[in-house]
Structure formats: C-alpha cells, structure tokens
Amino acid sequence: MEPGTYWWCSCGQSSHQPFCDGSHQGTKRAPVKMVIEEEQTVAWCLCKHSKNPPLCDGSHAHLQT
Numbered sequence: 001m002e003p004g005t006y007w008w009c010s011c012g013q014s015s016h017q018p019f020c021d022g023s024h025q026g027t028k029r030a031p032v033k034m035v036i037e038e039e040q041t042v043a044w045c046l047c048k049h050s051k052n053p054p055l056c057d058g059s060h061a062h063l064q065t
C-alpha cells in the first residue's frame with residue numbers, strides 16, 4: 001500500500017472492498033481509519049470477523065461456510 005489515509009469497510013456492504021464506499025449509511029457500522037506512513041504490504045481483513053480490524057488476524061480460517 002502507498003502511504004496515505006485509508007478507511008476500511010467494517011459493514012461488508014461496500015462494493016470497493018476492503019474500503020468504505022459509504023454504503024454503511026443507515027446502519028450502526030462505521031469505517032475504521034488506518035494511516036500508512038511508509039509503503040508496505042497490508043493484510044486487510046476481508047471477512048469482517050477480525051478481532052484486530054482493519055487487519056487480518058486469521059479469524060477467516062475458523063468461519064463456517
């Protein structure tokens with residue numbers, strides 16, 4: 001990821017995953033801000049079950065399909 005400010009989608013409704021596109025409006029969910037200072041690889045949570053959002057913590061491995 002390039003340096004910058006990112007807004008991670010916590011609601012799962014965004015069509016621009018893993019980032020917020022405003023689709024959470026009308027829900028109790030809100031995006032999570034993440035500031036990246038230096039270029040780096042980021043493992044964004046895509047399943048929305050991480051206990052360390054917006055980052056993946058491996059929780060997806062324990063989800064039922």
Ligand code: FES
Nearest residue numbers: 009010011020023
């Ligand atoms: S669209 Fe999901 S938090 Fe904004």
